[in-house]
Amino acid sequence: MQLYLDIFLAFFIPNIVGYGGGPAIIPLIEAQVVGHYGWMTAPQFAEVLALGNALPSPIATKMAGYIGYEMGGSIGAGIAVFATVAPTIIIMIVAMGVLYKFRTSPKVKALSAWVLPIIFTLMLLLSYKLVLSGLENSWVHFTMLFLLAGLLLERFKIHPTFVISTSLIYGALFL
Secondary structure (H helix, E strand, C coil): CHHHHHHHHHHHHHHHHCCCCHHHHHHHHHHHHHHHCCCCCHHHHHHHHHHHHHCCCCHHHHHHHHHHHHHHHHHHHHHHHHHHHHHHHHHHHHHHHHHHHCCCCHHHHHHHHHHHHHHHHHHHHHHHHHHHHHHHHHHHHHHHHHHHHHHHHHHCCCCHHHHHHHHHHHHHHHC
16 A cells, blocks of 8 residues: 555655746756655666657556556555546646636636637637648648538538548548
């Protein structure tokens, strides 16, 4: 039981005090895993870091899953990943609680009025970049998938999950 508590603390503490994502908290995780608990040597940690950088998705969760599994099996991996994402979940719940409590406040309404156009602009820019990338790689496939997805979503009211899944399968088979 102590091992699981140690795994939790080894990943929760760096993620609660670290700000800035993976690059900012990796040294804090190393201090816990290598320095405090001695579960790995510095070269072993460097190998895990290199492996984590080679795979997609957030690096801290990948490293937590691997190190947690090495130290405590499947339960250790689950605890380590939970400890990595728990600070973000806690902050989101607190922030949403504060925003909900003050949702009628003129300041919160003003914040929303400023944030929504910024989010819209960022999403528009992302969409533009994705369209350019799709047209650059294979404009025939992109155009066909774009038009078919639009038709399925708007005309036939097919759920987006099915449209995305079908598009992914098509891409895996033909692209």
